[in-house]
Amino acid sequence: MLEILNPTVLTLNINGEDREVLTKPSDTLLYTLRAKLGLTGTKPGCENGDCGACTVLIDGWPIKSCLMLTVEAIGKKVLTIEGLKNAPIQKAFVENFAFQCGYCTSGFLMVCHSLSKIHPDANDTVIQEWLQSNLCRCTGYAEIEDAIKSILTGRV
Known part of the structure; x- marks a missing residue:
């Protein structure tokens, strides 16, 4: 049972490139983006899904990253503000x-x-x-x- 609580290396597609990150099952995507990957353009606000400051795109759709677990992003395309170049x-x-x-x-x-x-x-x-x-x-x-x-x- 303790094994599932240990950090795991995941591969996520962030801004068009595969990135490996060491994360716990309880880490939110917001935390992983900011603390683990240094992508600080995604902002923490309310951290309960009300304000939208943490919005990223998952397969093209806006998602509040404070409400999404990092593990839920496996196999999806994550676009952060840093990846929105010259839009x-x-x-x-x-x-x-x-x-x-x-x-x-x-x-x-x-x-x-x-x-x-x-x-x-x-x-x-x-x-x-x-x-x-x-x-x-x-x-x-x-x-x-x-x-x-x-x-x-x-x-x-």
Whole structure:
């Protein structure tokens, strides 16, 4: 019984490359990304799934990494903010001033990137539903909505 509690080396596909990591069965993906792999762009916030600061993409879908165990990511493609290189949504956030303090930005970028891929023709209702998964304490929602709309309409 004690054997299952011991750390194990896992291979995870992170940002397009296979990475080996020593992890315990109880480690969350958020902890593994930050503490074990040094990918600190994924932010801890509430650590109970409410704020979305820890959002990453799993096989293209936004997931709160504080709620996912590392072992659940085996065989899946994990995309963190560090792997989101030169995506149109990044330029849209800059051009629309869609951030203030920046703490929530990586989570919102991941959600918006996924939204633009999964629902490229999203209407206002779909956009608002997707943005509800994340919180911005600086109230930058209008600018974030403008940024995603600029992607969906091809203005960026």
